[in-house]
Amino acid sequence: MELTIVIAVFLLVTVLGFAASRWRRAEDLMHLDEWGLGGRSFGTWVTWFLLGGDLYTAYTFVAVPALMFGAGAAGFFAVPYTVVIYPLVFLVVIRLWSVSHVRGFVTPADFVRSRFDSPTMALLVAITGIVATMPYIALQLVGIEAILKAMGVEGELPLIVAFIILAIYTYNSGLRAPALIAFVKDALIYLTIIVAVIVIPSKLGGWDVIFGAAEEKFSAGSGVVLPATGQLGYATLALGSALALFLYPHSLTGVLAASNRDVLKRNMSLLPIYSLALGLIALLGFMAIAAGTQPIGTDGNTIVPVLFQQMFPSWFAGIAFAAIGVGALVPAAIMSIAAANLFTRNIYKEYLKKDATPRQEAQVAKLASLVVKLGAVAAILFLDPQFSIDLQLIGGVIILQTMPSVALGLYTRWLHRGGLIAGWVAGMATGLALVYNVPRLAPDGTVAREHFGGSSFALSKLGFDTKVTIYAGLLALLVNLVVTVVVTAVLRAMKVADGVDRTAESDYTAEREDPTFRDLPDPLSDEPLGGPPPGSAPASRH
Secondary structure (H helix, E strand, C coil): CHHHHHHHHHHHHHHHHHHHHHCCCCCCCCCHHHHCCHHHCECHHHHHHHHHHHHCCHHHHHHHHHHHHHHHHHHHHHHHHHHHHHHHHHHHHHHHHHHHHHHCCCCHHHHHHHHHCCHHHHHHHHHHHHHHHHHHHHHHHHHHHHHHHHCCCCCCHHHHHHHHHHHHHHHHHCCHHHHHHHHHHHHHHHHHHHHHHHHHHHHHCCHHHHHHHHHHHCCCCCCCCCCHHHHHHHHHHHHHHHHHHCCCHHHHHHHHCECCHHHHHHHHHHCHHHHHHHHHHHCHHHHHHHHCCCCECCEHHHHHHHHHHHHCCHHHHHHHHHHHHHHHHHHHHHHHHHHHHHHHHHHHHHHHCCCCCHHHHHHHHHHHHHHHHHHHHHHHHHCCHHHHHHHHHCHHHHHHHHHHHHCHHHCCCCCCHHHHHHHHHHHHHHHHHHHCCCCEECCCCCEECCCCCCCEEEHHHHCCCCCCEEEHHHHHHHHHHHHHHHHHHHHHHCCCCCCCCCCCHHHHHCCCCCHHHHHCECCCCCCECCCCCCCCCCCCCC
């Protein structure tokens, strides 16, 4: 029954994925604005479902409760960070939307290229975005793997088939496919959460029993309340994650697909509803403790699927599993499109074919999205999944290093392009050094080497006599900012040329796209953007 329902829902979203190519389409999809940004036409509700489906993924659905089950209160960090994020990103995405729609930018690297007249910094932003996104895509497979294990499905073939179909309809329909499927995904997830928080506590004897069981399990450790040594790490991880989330390319792709600034303003107010849902999802971990749930083998990510099998009839467990499965496909599609946009606009067009036509750009982006998905599948098939998880944990550390050029660049042009490059190099080197465990001597005399492992940095490594940890991403960002400011001050004192800002102050407050942008210089060349023949394309093309 479970497998039948999952297959039926998967077939439904596959049909929707292919049908999306005709949904709200103004013209041919062979243009990045249409294929990669959905025609920049999504309204409030479509954007809400798109961003919600993009930010609250299947991996979140299985990993956050699993972390609560295994580590206690520390796993709850995802909730405060998704609460504080929206006021912070409001300051960024509104201005980025305006300047991108006025100037025709498709990626954040386009903005950096134009704002600071620096193809090098734009390339670094693009590479950083792609590298940070790749393991994120691979981790969506972890959610699908968890439900397959719970249903007793063996082998990797179902994963491969799922992602081949995903790749085909994303190739065909672009961003419209995950936008349309996100309606199904979120409806299933909200239905599952509402039923779970009513039915499971009633079967277990109430919330008092649930929290009592959790407190008993963690009585010797973290428990349901953080210990003093864990509070700084918890707070800085939440803050750092909040700062990083909307720097990811897939988040900004959803933002740039909105039709106007008012859509984004409303979404910054509405998206916290997902955070409420996330809090309830996290508590599934404590419910699993009270229910005596055990993971399948050593895979902690199977805690939620096994809990659903214990508590629900098979038909509803199938609906819940389908919610997790579709919850993997939506963000994976958006992430692959975002990575493809970055490659096409900021590597292919900038360095390989400057005179690429819009049709050629769209074709390259489609092919790049296929390669990205194949890479994600290969990572799961041939690498230790834990390695992908570790890479995702430091993904925030990596993507935070684009904050000075992308986020601060929206408010000031004082930062010198040379300073931004130096800051990126310093911040990236610091971040990777902080999260890398160098070889050490084990008690038996052998040399033990660990690969990149997590994003928490122990202050004891700096000589402090404490067990307190801190989020490595914030330390790396601090180094980045200090180097950027110092090098900028030196270069400006030396009167080193800092290029030409191709944006105007009025661009950052524009309410809607301006047809006159076609007469402005292309951010990737000195040629005018130009416009399509009258009647052949909307004004947002270039």
